[in-house]
Amino acid sequence: MPADGGIGAANKRREDVRFLTGKGNYTDDINVRGQAYVVFLRSQVANGVLNSVDTSAAAEMPGVLRIFTGADFVEVGGVPCGWCVTDRHGEPMQEPKHPVLADGKVRYVGDAIAAVVAETEAQARNAAEMIELDIDELPAVVDMKAALIDGSPKVHEELTSNLCYDWGFVEENKGAVEQAMQDAAHVTTLELVNNRLVANPMEPRVAIGDYDAAAGDSTLYTTTQNPHVIRLLMGAFVLGIPEHKLRVIAPDVGGGFGSKIFHYAEEALCTFAAKALNRPVKWTCQRSESFITDAHGRDHVTKIELALDADNNFTAVRTDTHANMGAYLSTFAPSVPTWLHGTLMAGNYKTPVIYVNVKAVFTNTVPVDAYRGAGRPEASYQLERVIDKAARELGVDAIALRRQNFITEFPYATPVAVEYDTGDYNATMDKMIEISDLAGFEARRAESAKKGLLRGLGVNCYIEACGIAPSNLAGQLGARAGLYESATVRVNATGGLVVMTGSHSHGQGHETSFPQVVADMIGIDPAMIEIVHGDTARTPMGMGTYGSRSLAVGGSAIVRATEKIIAKAKKIAAHLMEAADGDIELKDGTFSVAGTDKSVAWGDVTLAAYVPHNYPLEDIEPGLEETAFYDPANFTYPSGAYSCEVEVDPDTGKVTICKFSAADDFGNIVNPMIVDGQVHGGIGQGIGQALLEHAIYDDDGQLVNGSYMDYAMPRADDMPFFSVDHSCQTPCTHNPLGVKGCGEAGAIGSPPAVVNAVVDALQRAGHDVTHIDMPLSPNRVWSAMNKA
Amino acid sequence: MPQVEMTVNGKAVSAKAKGNTLLSEFLREGLGMTGTHVGCDTGQCGVCVVHVDGLPVKSCNMFAAEAEGAEVTTIEGMANEDGTLGVIQQAFQDNHGLQCGFCTPGMVMSAASLLAENPKPTEAEIRAHLSGNLCRCTGYHNIIKSILAASGQDAQGAV
Numbered sequence: 001m002p003a004d005g006g007i008g009a010a011n012k013r014r015e016d017v018r019f020l021t022g023k024g025n026y027t028d029d030i031n032v033r034g035q036a037y038v039v040f041l042r043s044q045v046a047n048g049v050l051n052s053v054d055t056s057a058a059a060e061m062p063g064v065l066r067i068f069t070g071a072d073f074v075e076v077g078g079v080p081c082g083w084c085v086t087d088r089h090g091e092p093m094q095e096p097k098h099p100v101l102a103d104g105k106v107r108y109v110g111d112a113i114a115a116v117v118a119e120t121e122a123q124a125r126n127a128a129e130m131i132e133l134d135i136d137e138l139p140a141v142v143d144m145k146a147a148l149i150d151g152s153p154k155v156h157e158e159l160t161s162n163l164c165y166d167w168g169f170v171e172e173n174k175g176a177v178e179q180a181m182q183d184a185a186h187v188t189t190l191e192l193v194n195n196r197l198v199a200n201p202m203e204p205r206v207a208i209g210d211y212d213a214a215a216g217d218s219t220l221y222t223t224t225q226n227p228h229v230i231r232l233l234m235g236a237f238v239l240g241i242p243e244h245k246l247r248v249i250a251p252d253v254g255g256g257f258g259s260k261i262f263h264y265a266e267e268a269l270c271t272f273a274a275k276a277l278n279r280p281v282k283w284t285c286q287r288s289e290s291f292i293t294d295a296h297g298r299d300h301v302t303k304i305e306l307a308l309d310a311d312n313n314f315t316a317v318r319t320d321t322h323a324n325m326g327a328y329l330s331t332f333a334p335s336v337p338t339w340l341h342g343t344l345m346a347g348n349y350k351t352p353v354i355y356v357n358v359k360a361v362f363t364n365t366v367p368v369d370a371y372r373g374a375g376r377p378e379a380s381y382q383l384e385r386v387i388d389k390a391a392r393e394l395g396v397d398a399i400a401l402r403r404q405n406f407i408t409e410f411p412y413a414t415p416v417a418v419e420y421d422t423g424d425y426n427a428t429m430d431k432m433i434e435i436s437d438l439a440g441f442e443a444r445r446a447e448s449a450k451k452g453l454l455r456g457l458g459v460n461c462y463i464e465a466c467g468i469a470p471s472n473l474a475g476q477l478g479a480r481a482g483l484y485e486s487a488t489v490r491v492n493a494t495g496g497l498v499v500m501t502g503s504h505s506h507g508q509g510h511e512t513s514f515p516q517v518v519a520d521m522i523g524i525d526p527a528m529i530e531i532v533h534g535d536t537a538r539t540p541m542g543m544g545t546y547g548s549r550s551l552a553v554g555g556s557a558i559v560r561a562t563e564k565i566i567a568k569a570k571k572i573a574a575h576l577m578e579a580a581d582g583d584i585e586l587k588d589g590t591f592s593v594a595g596t597d598k599s600v601a602w603g604d605v606t607l608a609a610y611v612p613h614n615y616p617l618e619d620i621e622p623g624l625e626e627t628a629f630y631d632p633a634n635f636t637y638p639s640g641a642y643s644c645e646v647e648v649d650p651d652t653g654k655v656t657i658c659k660f661s662a663a664d665d666f667g668n669i670v671n672p673m674i675v676d677g678q679v680h681g682g683i684g685q686g687i688g689q690a691l692l693e694h695a696i697y698d699d700d701g702q703l704v705n706g707s708y709m710d711y712a713m714p715r716a717d718d719m720p721f722f723s724v725d726h727s728c729q730t731p732c733t734h735n736p737l738g739v740k741g742c743g744e745a746g747a748i749g750s751p752p753a754v755v756n757a758v759v760d761a762l763q764r765a766g767h768d769v770t771h772i773d774m775p776l777s778p779n780r781v782w783s784a785m786n787k788a
Numbered sequence: 789m790p791q792v793e794m795t796v797n798g799k800a801v802s803a804k805a806k807g808n809t810l811l812s813e814f815l816r817e818g819l820g821m822t823g824t825h826v827g828c829d830t831g832q833c834g835v836c837v838v839h840v841d842g843l844p845v846k847s848c849n850m851f852a853a854e855a856e857g858a859e860v861t862t863i864e865g866m867a868n869e870d871g872t873l874g875v876i877q878q879a880f881q882d883n884h885g886l887q888c889g890f891c892t893p894g895m896v897m898s899a900a901s902l903l904a905e906n907p908k909p910t911e912a913e914i915r916a917h918l919s920g921n922l923c924r925c926t927g928y929h930n931i932i933k934s935i936l937a938a939s940g941q942d943a944q945g946a947v
Contacts, residue, residue: 012881019889020877020896022823022863029822202827202835202890202924254825254890255924287828507888507925677884677930684927708832708922716918716928721911721943746927 006520007737010673013512015505024252027206027223032280035208036065038273039124040266040283041114041131042292043106046140046364046701047153050106053114054132061130063123066277068115068269070103076272079265080237081329082229084478085338085360088168093360095164096156098328100238100265100272106135107155107327108364109701110292115269117281140701144301144322144361155327155362164325164334164360169342173415177355180316184307188390193773194378196299196324196695197688198711199371201506203254204285205294207267209274219247220271225256225504226544229481231536233263233331239272243536246271250534253506257685258370259294260506261546262331266293291706296695297371299324300337304382306390314351314405319382321358323368330369334360339477340375340465340547346414347383348425348461348639349405354415364701370546372685372747376464384460384752389770392763398756399459403429411733418465420637422730425461428663432459432641435723436661444645444658445764453647455658456761462749463639466741467552469632484631485549486540487557489518489565491624493610495603499561500532502542503554508678508743510550513671517555517737521562523588524602540627548741551670552636552732559736560628568624572605575616636732636740640664644753648761653782655691655758661723662749667731667740675742679724682746688714689747690754694775712775792852796821797865805852811845812836814852815862823863823893827922834921837894837901838862844901846920863893866900876900876938883943885934887925894921899935908939 005011018024055067079098086092102113114131118124141147141155147162155162168174181187208221218241224230227248234248235241253260266283273281285293300323307316323337342356391398406425413419432438441457448455468474471482486502499514515529532538542554570584573591577584583594592599608615609624645659662679669675692712696704705711731738751774758776762769762785769784789804792814803818815821815838824847827835831849838847839861866874873881876899886892895918902909902917909917914935915928923931933943 013884015889016881016886017873019886019892020863020873020880021867022821022893024823024889026822026825026890028826029816031817200924201888202833202922203825203888204827252889254827255888257924287830287833509887673884677887677926680927680929681887681925682927684929685924687927707830708828709830713922713924714927715915715922716932717912717915719915719928721932722927722929 005526006516007670009516009671011512011516011526011671013509015509015511026203026252026254027208027221028284030208030221030251032208032210035280035282036117036119036277037121037124038115038117038270038281038283039121039128040112041116041128043102043109043111043113045106045135045137046109047138048106048135049138050102050104050113051134051136055114057132058116058127058130061123061127063119064127065117065119066273068101068273069113070099070101073100074103076100077238079263079268080233081334082233082331082480083335084480085165085167085334086478087165088171093165093334094159095329096159100268108366109703110366111327112265115273117273117277140364140699142363142365142697142699142701144324144363147361147363148359155364162362164362167338167358169338169356170416173353174355176353177316177318180353181305181307181318184315185310186308186394188306188386188393189303190386190389190771191303192382192385192771194298194300194302194381195689195693195774197297197371197693198291198695199257199259199294199297200713201255201257201259204287204290205260205264205266206284207270208280208282209270210280211274211278213278217245217247218271218275219249220267221249221251222267223253223260224250225253225260225506225546227504227534227536228502228541229544230263230267234268234271238268247537250504256506257372258297258374258546262295262369288707291711292366292703295330295367295369296326297368298378299368300378302382304386306386308390312394312396312401312404314349317345317351317354319345319356323358323360324365325360325362326365326367327362328367330367333367333369335478336370336375341379343416343418344376344379344463344465345383346416347380348407348463350407352415356416365697372682373744374547376744377748377751380462380748381752384462385755385771388756399429402461418635421634421733423637423639423665424728424730425639427728428639428665429461429641431663431725431728432643432661435663435725436643436659438643441645448647452650454650454761454765456646456648456757456764458644458753458756458760460749460752460756461639461641463637464744464748465635465637466548467632467636468547468549469553469635471631481543483543484629485554485557486542486627486629487554487561488540488625488627489558489561491565491606491609493607495528495606497529498532499529499558500539501554501558502539502544503550504534504545506545508545508550509671509674513551513674514555514558516670517558518562521559521566522602523586548743551737551739552735552741553630553632555737555739556632556735557628557630560630561626564626564628565624568620569605571616571620572608573600576600576604576608576614633734636667636735638664638666638740638742638745640745640749642749642753644757646754646757646761648758648781650765650785653778653785655776655781657687657720657754660720662746663728664726664742664745665728665730666726666742667729668738669726669729670739672726675726676724678742679746680722682744683722683750684714684719685747686750687719687754690751690774690776692718692775792856794855794858794860796860797862807851807853809852810848811850811852811855812847815847821862821864825890825893827890834898835891835894837897837921839897839901844898863896866896879938880934883930883934883937885926885930891921891923895923895931899938903939908941911936
């Protein structure tokens with residue numbers, strides 16, 4: 001049976017039926033009887049002293065139940081940060097308090113000042129407009145480098161400066177890198193911007209707080225990627241509610257891409273207000289509000305230097321990055337430019353020494369945190385761009401230069417503290433060359449030229465680190481959470497299974513792919529297996545879904561729990577067949593005694609477990625339910641080679657993506673259809689970053705393109721069909737599935753391919769353009785071509 | 789509040805609506821039909837597309853009162869009578885044309901309106917037709933494939 005339904009099968013997604021018929025259950029689809037509505041009054045200035053919030057007129061408005069301000073939260077904890085980075089000098093980062101509602105100061109446009117709860121949303125909105133604010137506006141700090149100049153206005157007065165931390169990695173290598181730069185035959189330098197993005201899942205955030213006064217229990221329905229993390233952060237650090245009195249439910253969630261990992265103040269407010277009012281309280285974020293409250297992504301400014309010897313071997317890499325934190329530290333913000341970025345600066349290459357310096361900076365902007373790839377796209381982009389530039393400066397082939405420097409022996413310990421377990425970078429490069437028909441590029445270029453268009457080819461590699469782990473190492477690096485995953489496998493008496501996972505699906509198709517794993521192990525139809533996720537009351541404590549970790553970590557927990565199930569089931573089968581435990585084999589859902597024709601079916605064993613009349617009660621307990629917590633030994637390291645062909649219109653600077661090819665190594669594959677889809681989506685977001693998207697602040701700290709009217713989301717006609725391939729497979733050596741994770745690859749690998757292609761198109765046309773910052777808008781491309 | 793009447797997915801319905809109640813709000817809150825989603829507040833994202841008298845409409849950009857007496861079709865009305873997935877819905881499942889599912893109702897309704905007027909659209913025509921429908925999950929690749937498949941065409945060039 002599992003031959004066409006287990007690991008490796010392109011099973012159609014079972015969750016699609018409800019999504020395609022309007023039967024999904026997203027948070028905004030939930031209405032709790034008696035609910036009231038909350039609307040937030042937000043700061044319209046980026047920096048200011050909040051002298052007073054006069055709610056007296058607003059409180060008299062129709063339908064208003066209660067208005068909360070910062071004063072209501074003075075006794076309550078702030079929104080916590082989940083990662084503490086230690087700086088170059090061994091000091092912890094500067095960590096300002098993040099109040100639920102602004103307390104004496106507003107620090108970015110969108111900072112919540114008051115929350116109005118009313119019978120209807122319209123009444124709450126009308127009342128919010130009646131709140132009188134007395135704010136002394138201060139100059140805004142927007143530019144990161146200006147923010148670090150002495151005398152710059154401070155985002156947080158209680159801090160010594162706007163510098164969150166100055167991180168050096170590996171600090172002990174600093175001198176060796178300096179020496180290598182001096183000794184190099186050639187050093188290529190590139191300064192670039194990794195543009196600020198807004199994650200923009202299509203479902204805006206929603207939170208509903210509910211309170212059961214009789215039991216004293218709080219429930220929060222919320223659009224999160226990790227309900228247990230929210231329960232822990234909000235319960236323990238903000239509101240002081242113990243976990244057994246707090247339930248967090250994340251039902252169907254309409255995309256996350258990182259922005260729904262974090263604990264947001266609105267979640268705490270709704271939970272707090274529901275108890276205070278003894279009524280359910282619902283908040284639905286409007287899109288224009290999500291632009292100024294969802295954590296943004298990227299926003300790095302980097303100088304990278306690549307040193308090469310006379311034979312074009314890479315001898316050192318040095319980077320100097322400013323990373324924007326925004327006005328407050330979002331949940332995992334400090335980890336993104338450091339441990340998720342610096343550790344990837346070796347890329348696919350055997351550079352012997354590397355030094356990464358990152359200055360994280362507070363500004364009067366929306367907090368910045370993980371967005372699909374989180375640190376790794378920034379690492380790949382700068383490295384693959386500087387290699388491309390180096391190849392051009394040296395007059396060597398960009399693919400050959402990469403191949404010459406590839407890591408080819410595994411395991412490989414990089415100079416930036418990680419150990420790659422497996423990979424085959426030449427194989428993915430070969431595959432990319434094949435699927436992209438690189439040999440036909442010149443002919444296609446000639447065709448483009450006939451139309452008056454400039455065709456260019458961009459190639460790059462990437463490596464990422466997924467399934468962030470292990471917990472004890474992450475703890476040493478500053479994580480304030482564990483990074484395991486959990487699963488409970490409950491076998492029912494008649495043989496069906498329920499798998500309760502700490503992972504959360506918000507588009508990844510876990511309800512389809514996870515049963516494939518269990519079905520394969522037991523030898524039963526995946527339709528007998530149900531996945532439960534997204535509810536802290538129904539699943540074991542898990543860390544949720546981000547960092548391409550669900551299958552590698554969550555799937556491994558499911559494997560471990562299923563192994564326990566099988567081990568116990570074999571004992572029961574042995575008893576039923578009067579054989580020794582060690583002689584029992586399980587194949588295609590049937591237990592047999594090796595070397596005999598004795599067998600019992602899966603269902604016979606599961607029934608015996610719950611109707612234990614003929615059962616080894618003296619040895620084992622009745623029932624068939626097991627839990628496993630899996631804490632991985634290492635990251636996983638997917639890698640790949642990507643190529644992009646573009647046409648540039650020389651009259652307008654408009655870039656069209658003609659062809660995009662991705663050859664990835666994700667290790668073993670459970671559902672190839674879902675993997676293809678994950679790569680497509682990542683490439684779509686990467687092309688969006690490269691050509692279209694950019695969250696722009698003016699000098700006053702106003703987000704000038706905070707709507708879909710102005711922020712250029714990629715649309716269907718911005719994309720070609722993609723060629724994706726994942727047939728190169730070097731299985732992960734340290735998880736039981738041999739899987740690596742595929743969720744972020746597309747977003748990591750695609751931006752450098754696009755930019756390399758555009759620079760190539762312009763160079764081939766005789767323009768001395770070595771770099772253009774993303775997004776490569778027609779204006780930027782045309783200006784680069786036509787610079788004086 | 790006045791009562792607004794219309795036909796939704798072939799059934800006569802009636803619910804209270806203020807003058808400024810949006811059609812999307814009427815469907816979701818008034819009728820409890822939450823298959824139609826709302827993804828933005830500027831009429832740009834297209835997740836709320838429904839058909840009004842056979843034409844695709846962003847239901848967040850139309851007052852419920854404007855649809856008084858109209859024939860409205862939503863995602864809930866796109867399955868076959870026996871409850872199985874309709875041709876377009878089935879093509880989306882077969883081609884993995886959805887991930888998180890949030891934009892999907894609008895995509896299916898826009899696809900239906902395209903195929904009603906152009907039963908064999910080219911890839912470029914499909915992409916152009918979807919310019920008012922945002923998806924953040926799929927890179928559009930499998931959505932285009934799904935619509936080509938629903939129109940009985942191979943997705944040439946799509947791997």
